[in-house]
Amino acid sequence: MFQNTKCECGHQNHVGTVLCESCGKPLMQETLVTDEPLEMRYDGVARRSQKANPNLIDRIWNFFSSVKIAVYLIVITFVGASLGTIYPQESTFISGDFSTYYEDNYGTPGKIYQALGLSHTYESWWFITLLVMIGTSLVICSLDRVLPLYRALKKQQIRKHLSFIKRQRVAYEAVVDQPGAFVDRLAEQLKRKRYRVHKDKDGLALLAEKNRFSRWGPYINHIGLIVFLLAVLARGVPAWHMDSYITAPHGEAVPIPDTNYYLKNEQFTVDYYADDELPEALKGTMRAKKYETQAVLYACTASCDDPAAEPELTELKRHDILVNHPLEYEGMSIYQFDFDDTPKLKAVRPVLVDKQTGERYGPFELSMTEPETSYALGPYTLELRQQFMEFAIGDDGNPTTLSREPNAPAFFFLLKGPGLDEAGETYLYFPREVDKLRFSQDRINGDIADRFEIIVGTMENVELTEPTSFLNVRVDKAMPYVWVGAGISMLGLVLGFYWQHRRVWLRFDADRLSLGAHTNKNWYGMRGDVASAMQHAGITVEPKSLDNGGKNL
Amino acid sequence: MNNLLAFSGDAFVAAFFLYCFGFIFYVIAVAGRRWSNRDPQQHLKRWGRIAFVVSTLGLAAHLTFFFTRWIGASHIPTSNMYEFMSFLGMAIMIAFTVIFAIYRTTLLGMFALPLTIIIITYAAVFPQEVQPLIPALDSIWLYIHVTTAALGEAFFAVGFAAGLMYLLRVIDFKDRSKGARRQQRWAEFSLYVIVVVVAFIVTVFAFRGADYQAEFLQETLSIDNRGQEVTSSDTVEYNMPPIVKPYNSDVVQMDSFLGMTQPLLETPSWMEGVDAARKLNTVLWSIITGSLLYGLLRLVLRRPLGAALHPLMEGIDPDDLDEITYRSIAIGFPIFTLGALIFAMIWAEIAWSRFWGWDPKEVWALITWLYYSAYLHLRLSRGWQGQRSAWLAVIGFVVVMFTLIGVNLVIAGLHSYAGV
Incomplete structure (x- = not known):
């Protein structure tokens, strides 16, 4: 390779310089042999990565400074990301066991999918590595180019080498009378187009430039993306991030895990659309219109960790939490996540009836969640032996419970009293009438069912639960940085795409005018600017005829 | 209120017909240049103006549809597939008008209008009743996020139209060399896909008309x-x-x-x-x-569709088409970033308590963004222009459409309410 990097104008250039940093003369051998328009990328300056004898660090730098590598990284990332959308990701479920989920639901392809680790694509080492590599590439690609480019644009020579001007993509040549006056007229026109015009001493060469800031757009965008990616990584810091779900039953202050806050659901309300508000296809569907939790946030001030004592709470904030309207308090946000408004039994007040005498004992308060261990009813006592929240007969033939929700509660009592067995007689009681029939309470109880009965009677003696609200509590201290990153990135995009850096060079050699112009985008606009300025300065030229061929970047 | 909604529906139909006429006039403007006793440039100019005026009237009718439905339903009509797709069609017309104002290329209308027509008729496949909002959608961000995202995508759509035009302009349909034949095959395949989409819409309405069950x-x-x-x-x-x-x-x-x-x-x-x-x-x-x-069209034209469209492109500068493709993508990219990613993240943070959750729709919006950023890097730094760039613009629109429709039809997720 030709290593003498000193230009004929006397400027000493760095190795790898394509166009002399001072006069713009093409330096590379391959660019000297043709008349093709010049490659003006980064103004032809040497990038940092174009070092003569790269060492290991230089090689790593060179790898990440390549746009080709960056594009490969982008392509691999989006192809990889698309794989993660084939089946639902594990993270979309709040909890659960995934050992057989994919195979059960999607068969063999599901099993393979999970085995390949695609069921958690976005948390996988390779995906995160790709993101980190993109981040590295962003930093290095930018530094590699922005510093030399800044240097080149900072000190531009006005009178450029003739071959530099002639080989611009927008070029024009002509013989003009009174060169000095023409330069003045053109300078005036370009100033009107908000160009900054520089003339050299003799007034026969000109450099007009506008919107140089738009060249920094891509780099500002990249800085924003780096801030964004770092902020996303920072969410991994445990103290910066919290995500928990709380169940808030009506009227109860529940602790928010890992904090000293308590949240009380004072009232949960849900409105559904009435049928006449719905179109034909949706009539009869329970379409929620609005649901909200009237919430109160408390701080615990004393006896917080003592299970025996009631915690002392101080009210901090009241807020009606709706979807799209979370409660915000000092960096913590509480979101409406879900609700359960199916009425469930909370308590019943039944009486014990002696079927033979017709005598009634009671009523007694039977809570579904906190029943007493025994109830004294006149001469009789009911001792609670076992309780089932959702009664079922298990595979082994023994009674069992399917959940901890009172969906089908059952109470297994021992009834003691006059005329009954010393050890007591068993009595299985289903508070819900449907369960009584479904599980044939009387048949299970046998003889005793003919003598005694526990009945609730009217609905007045039934207490139902209020709707339960499910809330999501989040702390995300990295969020401000995420938004700052996104904002910077957006600013860079706007600067880079909606303005273009345009330059016009002109020089006279005696009465021969050579004009060249360059823009980083939008050649149509560049040609328009030149043609219109020339028109007003006295030379009519079709914009399209200024096109010197070459690549349309 | 119902009167207003009925009026809104009429405005939609009016927009549809005006777009169809606009399209026909664009075809006359372009194909009629070689008719006898006329000056080709004069003809193109005259009919091009008529076509532009008619299609702009279509856009006005479309805007009328949009705003009357907005008032009638008391929420912005972008909350289900019908409303979103018809909004996208409108956004494409707006993007086309912006690009047309810059470049004044009459022919662009011949490709942008059919795209709009296909998209709004596709919209009409979905149920058209106003649906009351579910709480998750009841937010100012429904207005901001959906409209900006759609506008960004509309610029990508115009880039697609210009890219396809570029390909039909530069591919030599007489060349029998291996490379040229591959280009011809893929261009023909792209047109075949468009024909299938049109056929889908026609089939839906044919069986709906016959009340098949x-x-x-x-x-x-x-x-x-x-x-x-x-x-x-x-x-x-x-x-x-x-x-x-x-x-x-x-x-x-x-x-x-x-x-x-x-x-x-x-x-x-x-x-x-x-x-x-x-x-x-x-x-x-x-x-x-x-x-x-497609077979019928081949029989009538007696040659591949690409070869039949190629002569219509004569007289248009391929470099201009290349630049229009790039420019509309360059204009759309920041808008898309803002609407489909940043506004989406802000809304997700407010409504779903996390700014990003790898929901399929989110992932595909990111894929679209990464795809177009790869396009921009290839073009700006690797010098991919002309045919390669045009192919990327065409494929990019397939990615956009998959993000908008495919995700809802094939993959379920949090955005499922935007489905059928």
């Missing part, structure tokens, strides 16, 4: 979260004759079609979901009618 009872065996086998039966309704019936289903009722009284085939068992079989059936119908339509 078939009904199946499908039994599905599944295991619930308590480990018990549960058999559920679902009714599946078809509006197209069943080439494939749902897996493990019985015919409840079926209109006969051309002597066909029984379904021909059964959907394979791995196609999950109640709607999977119906969607497969629709896809099969679209391919069949699309292929028939």
